[in-house]
Amino acid sequence: MKRIAILGSTGSIGTQALNVIRRHRDLFAVEVLCAGSNADLLIQQALEFDPNAVAIADESKYEQVNEALSQHDIKVFCGMDSVADLMEMDSIDLVLASIVGFAGLRPTMRAIEHHKPIALANKETMVVAGEIVTRAAMENHVPILPVDSEHSAIFQSLVGEGGGVDKILLTASGGPFRGFSREQLEKVTLADALKHPNWSMGQKVTIDSASLMNKGLEVIEARWLFDIPADRIQVLVHPQSVVHSMVQYVDGSIKAQLGVPTMETPIQYAFSFPQRIESHLPRLDWQKYSQLTFEAPDIKTFRCLDLAYQAIAKGGNMPCIMNAANEVAVQRFIEGKLSFLGIADFVENQMQKAPFIAKPTLDDLFQTDREVRTTSTQA
Secondary structure (H helix, E strand, C coil), X not given: CXXXXXXXXXXXXXXXXXXXXXXXXXXXXXXXXXXXXXXXXXXXXXXXXXXXXXXXXXXXXXXXXXXXXXXXXXXXXXXXXXXXXXXXXXXXXXXXXXXXXXXXHHHHHXXXXXXXXXXXXXXXXXXXXXXXXXXXXXXXCCCEEECCHHHHXXXXXXXXXXXXXXXXXXXXXXXXXXXXXXXXXXXXXXXXXXXXXXXXXXXXXXXXXXXXXXXXXXXXXXXXXXXXXXXXXXEEECCCCCEEEEEEECCCCEEEEECCCCCHHHHHHHHHCCCCCCCCCCCCCHHHCCCCCCECCCCCCCHHHHHHHHHHHHCCCHHHHHHHHHHHHHHHXXXXXXXXXXXXXXXXXXXXXXXXXXXXXXHHHHHHHHHHHHHHHHX
């Protein structure tokens, strides 16, 4: 029985992970549930899965959660410090890191430092501190198992190979605005950005997908997860979202992982690795696909992808600057304070003016994140 801690249990990845556990209770159990502010759903999850402990990051919701679970043998904690502290529990066998954004870095690092294998769905952890995180994982002999569908596909395409990688082919759906001109993008709304054609995801990642920033974050994540330079990671727009990503080898061979667009498959693979276990998810119906198409991304219109390549090329704390600025920009877009095209402009402005650190420590990155959020919020 593998005992799993879920960071971000009430989000899209967390709820789908619980679907996987629900179907395989003979293999997996929930040890810890951590949520941001959705107390109602966290309580429901705790009552169903009976974890050892739960934590709610929003301290104002502590009394509600504690009272609802008071008659059950479930420890209740609050605040992000508690979320990180829970990662030290000896009873945890695997941590699913699915807290959205920079907030996921600290508890993920704490889990690594205490030798917990990581199922990684929080791409920002690798974007902001990929070099530090991967070094810590190696020093603590901790595997990092990708949960993003693209990175899981790459990982699955690498299993059993002894090297010889030429390049990574990272696929992108293109989001809801594929083929749009800048003039068309000037008129899009939040509701438009949230209508992803293939995937059901959280609000922030869906907007990032629409701007192609999500693909930029994934390029940086892939650079660190698979130890390959970013200039050997090629993004291909693949509207059908059937080929989740590919690896091209030095002999010209290409291996790919295909399947229906659902996050439950890569979640289950990370949970069960190195075994594959039965799934009752829908199978790919080839008769529905008369063709699979691929095209180059339009980085002149969707500038966020190009900004991500610039950030990883610069290195240092630049990906951290870019990520913090993007999180602020997306929130402003959600609040109606920034246009969709304004997201890239906002991020670029912060990348140009924030102090650059060539070899940042983890403390430097936390400071960079705070400073960028403070200055960009005031801008």
